[in-house]
Amino acid sequence: LYAQMDPLLGLCALAVLFVLWIKVKGLDYVLVHQRWIFVCLFLLPLSVVFDVYYYVRAWVIFKMCSAPKLHAERVRAVQRQVRDWKKENRKVHMCTGRPGWLTVSLRVGKYKKTHKNITINMMDILQVDTERQVVRVEPLANMGQVTHLLNSIGWTLPVVPELDDLTVGGLIMGTGIESSSHIYGLFQHICVAYELVLADGSLVRCTENENSDLFYSVPWSCGTLGFLVAAEIRIIPARKWVKLRYEPVRGLDAVCRRFAEESDNKENQFVEGLQFSLDEAVIMTGTMTDHAEPEKINRIGFYFKPWFFKHVESHLKEGRVAVEYIPLRHYYHRHTRSIFWELQDIIPFGNNPLFRYAFGWMVPPKISLLKLTQGETIRRLYEQHHVVQDMLVPSKHMHTAISRFHQDVHVYPLWLCPFSLPHQPGMVHPKGDEEELYVDIGAYGEPRVKHFQAQTSMRQLEKFVRDVHGFQMLYADVYMERQEFWEMFDGTLYQKLRKELDCEGAFPEVYDKICKAARH
Numbered sequence: 001l002y003a004q005m006d007p008l009l010g011l012c013a014l015a016v017l018f019v020l021w022i023k024v025k026g027l028d029y030v031l032v033h034q035r036w037i038f039v040c041l042f043l044l045p046l047s048v049v050f051d052v053y054y055y056v057r058a059w060v061i062f063k064m065c066s067a068p069k070l071h072a073e074r075v076r077a078v079q080r081q082v083r084d085w086k087k088e089n090r091k092v093h094m095c096t097g098r099p100g101w102l103t104v105s106l107r108v109g110k111y112k113k114t115h116k117n118i119t120i121n122m123m124d125i126l127q128v129d130t131e132r133q134v135v136r137v138e139p140l141a142n143m144g145q146v147t148h149l150l151n152s153i154g155w156t157l158p159v160v161p162e163l164d165d166l167t168v169g170g171l172i173m174g175t176g177i178e179s180s181s182h183i184y185g186l187f188q189h190i191c192v193a194y195e196l197v198l199a200d201g202s203l204v205r206c207t208e209n210e211n212s213d214l215f216y217s218v219p220w221s222c223g224t225l226g227f228l229v230a231a232e233i234r235i236i237p238a239r240k241w242v243k244l245r246y247e248p249v250r251g252l253d254a255v256c257r258r259f260a261e262e263s264d265n266k267e268n269q270f271v272e273g274l275q276f277s278l279d280e281a282v283i284m285t286g287t288m289t290d291h292a293e294p295e296k297i298n299r300i301g302f303y304f305k306p307w308f309f310k311h312v313e314s315h316l317k318e319g320r321v322a323v324e325y326i327p328l329r330h331y332y333h334r335h336t337r338s339i340f341w342e343l344q345d346i347i348p349f350g351n352n353p354l355f356r357y358a359f360g361w362m363v364p365p366k367i368s369l370l371k372l373t374q375g376e377t378i379r380r381l382y383e384q385h386h387v388v389q390d391m392l393v394p395s396k397h398m399h400t401a402i403s404r405f406h407q408d409v410h411v412y413p414l415w416l417c418p419f420s421l422p423h424q425p426g427m428v429h430p431k432g433d434e435e436e437l438y439v440d441i442g443a444y445g446e447p448r449v450k451h452f453q454a455q456t457s458m459r460q461l462e463k464f465v466r467d468v469h470g471f472q473m474l475y476a477d478v479y480m481e482r483q484e485f486w487e488m489f490d491g492t493l494y495q496k497l498r499k500e501l502d503c504e505g506a507f508p509e510v511y512d513k514i515c516k517a518a519r520h
Contacts (some may be wrong), residue, residue, distance in 0.1 A: 039347060039365050040359065043365040043366070043373065044363065047365045047366040048362050054145070067126050071122070071138065075197065075203060075229050078197045078227055078229060079202075082197055082200075083201040088116075090506065092115055093508050094115060095116070095118070095223065095508075095513075096223060096227065098140070111508065118227060120139065122139055122230075123138055123141055123142075124141060125137050125141055125149055130155065130235075133234060134192055134193075134232045134235060135150065135233050136230060136231070136233075138168070138229070139169025139172075139231070141167065141168050142165050142167050143161055144164030147332055148329070151328060154237060155236065155238055156235065156237075157234070157235060157236075158183075158234055159177070159186070159187050159189075162333065162335050162336065163335070164333055164336050165366065165367060165368070170475075172188060172194065172218060172228060172231055173219070174220065174473070174474055174475055175187060177417055177419055179417055181417060181419030182268075182420055183266060185419060185421065188218075189422065190233055191219075192207060192232045193206065193215075194206050194228060195228070195230040196225070198225075199502050199503050199506035206218070213497055214226075217425075219427070220427040220428055221427070224507040224513060225501060225507065226503075238288070239288035239328060240290050240328060241288070241292045241326065241328060242289075242328055242331040243289050243324075243325055244285070244286040244324050245284065245321065246282055246284055246312065246322045247282065247321050248316045248318075248319055249283055251279055252278060252402060252403070255275065255279075256399045256402075258283050259273050259283055259418070259439070260395055260398070262285050263418035268285040269288055270284070270285065270287070271285055271286075274309060274312050274413045275413055277412055280316060281316075281416070282313070282315055282316050293325060297326075298325070299326070300326055301327065301330030301333060301334070301337075303337070303360035303363065307338035309335070309340065309341050309413055336364065337363050338351070339367065340444050341413060342388075342445065345386075345445065345446065383477065384454050385454075386447075388444050388476050389409075389444075389461070389476045389477075390415075390443075391441050391473075392439070392472070392473070394439075395418060395436075397470070398439050398441075402441065404464050405441060407449070408449065408461050409443055409452070410449040411443040411444065411447055412448075414442065415441070415444070416440070418440075419440060420435055420436075420437055421437075423435055426494075427491065428490070430469070455479050462479060462484070463484075485511050486511070494510070
């Protein structure tokens with residue numbers, strides 16, 4: 001009996017010492033300087049519980065076919081809440097009741113405390129129509145959930161934004177992009193219909209032919225025209241594998257040239273680049289296939305595998321072209337386990353083989369839980385000493401843009417993702433009258449530039465993006481003034497719809513909702 005109790009007593013003693021250490025050092029100190037302890041001990045196990053719950057819930061609901069019936073009830077509940085708000089004399093603006101910490105955006109939405117919160121508990125896949133080749137989903141269904149179901153029945157979305165927790169509503173009201181976007185465009189461009197509850201409580205369906213002004217105005221509006229309650233999205237046949245080619249490239253001129261060539265080649269179903277320094281990158285091109293060479297199969301999604309960006313970097317160090325076959329869903333969520341490369345700042349030893357084999361099955365921690373537990377100290381540190389930005393610039397300015405990122409923030413790796421931007425009405429479209437190829441340059445990490453000042457550096461970068469007729473993704477911190485914001489985005493149709501649908505008293509303007517200058 002004593003022999004059995006010894007390990008238990010030892011664990012209890014360690015727990016007591018750990019609590020005393022936190023008491024002496026202070027919780028803020030531990031969360032800032034040794035955050036990995038809190039993440040590994042608490043957030044990783046809790047994240048597993050979240051994942052299991054949502055997976056089981058989605059499976060049960062879809063198998064029982066109860067989602068469509070529940071959906072109608074949920075829509076009526078949203079309509080009731082909006083009509084009740086009207087009866088209260090419209091004293092404050094409305095917003096969704098989803099807690100700010102549950103969103104993938106790192107921005108803290110203070111408006112949730114002052115606006116009327118409308119509960120929208122809609123996270124189900126409603127229908128897969130293989131004849132029309134569309135899937136109908138609720139706004140809080142996420143990419144992990146959607147791809148798991150679609151891939152299991154032989155279908156997929158043409159554009160699958162990377163992280164599992166990204167929701168359909170967030171990708172429509174904000175935006176979404178992936179390595180297939182050079183063919184299909186942004187996430188909004190694969191959507192065929194939206195269903196919204198408007199400021200008067202009515203339910204409206206919009207497509208490119210029905211209520212088309214609203215259809216084109218919803219993307220990038222951040223929930224300021226109505227409450228999204230369902231969307232229909234195109235689907236395409238899936239294949240089992242992605243044949244992925246890694247090409248190390250040195251010299252910025254060569255990187256930009258090869259990236260443009262591969263992006264223009266529509267035989268490539270996937271194109272992506274990881275820039276590891278100003279002059280070094282790996283350009284990846286892929287195609288879906290049902291057949292794989294067994295000796296070249298790499299199941300990168302397994303928990304014990306190296307983080308994908310580190311795997312890509314190994315090809316750069318070896319300096320040779322390589323080809324692998326990756327399971328389709330593993331490819332879609334290749335950056336999920338390491339949250340691109342953000343997790344290395346939270347768990348510095350996370351890519352160590354010992355950690356991967358012992359605890360990799362719990363990775364990654366939920367971004368929402370990281371936000372919920374970060375505290376004011378970490379939030380301020382992140383704001384001042386951390387960059388999470390995606391800038392969308394015409395590909396013809398890619399060379400200059402990468403140089404500006406190097407000069408203003410100096411964060412590596414940079415994520416490079418091409419996308420086709422059609423000339424359509426709405427907030428985001430090319431300057432000319434024709435479709436144009438753009439590139440998303442994503443910077444995530446701690447800036448290495450000397451004397452980095454978040455506001456000054458970001459405003460310089462925002463000005464450059466405006467000058468080349470580019471766009472900034474709105475999930476991140478935006479430092480523009482109102483006039484600058486509407487120079488970047490075309491608000492013509494958006495503002496017209498705001499007046500026609502009586503949104504001005506019901507929802508904040510998108511600028512007031514997301515820009516730091518308006519929120520402080």
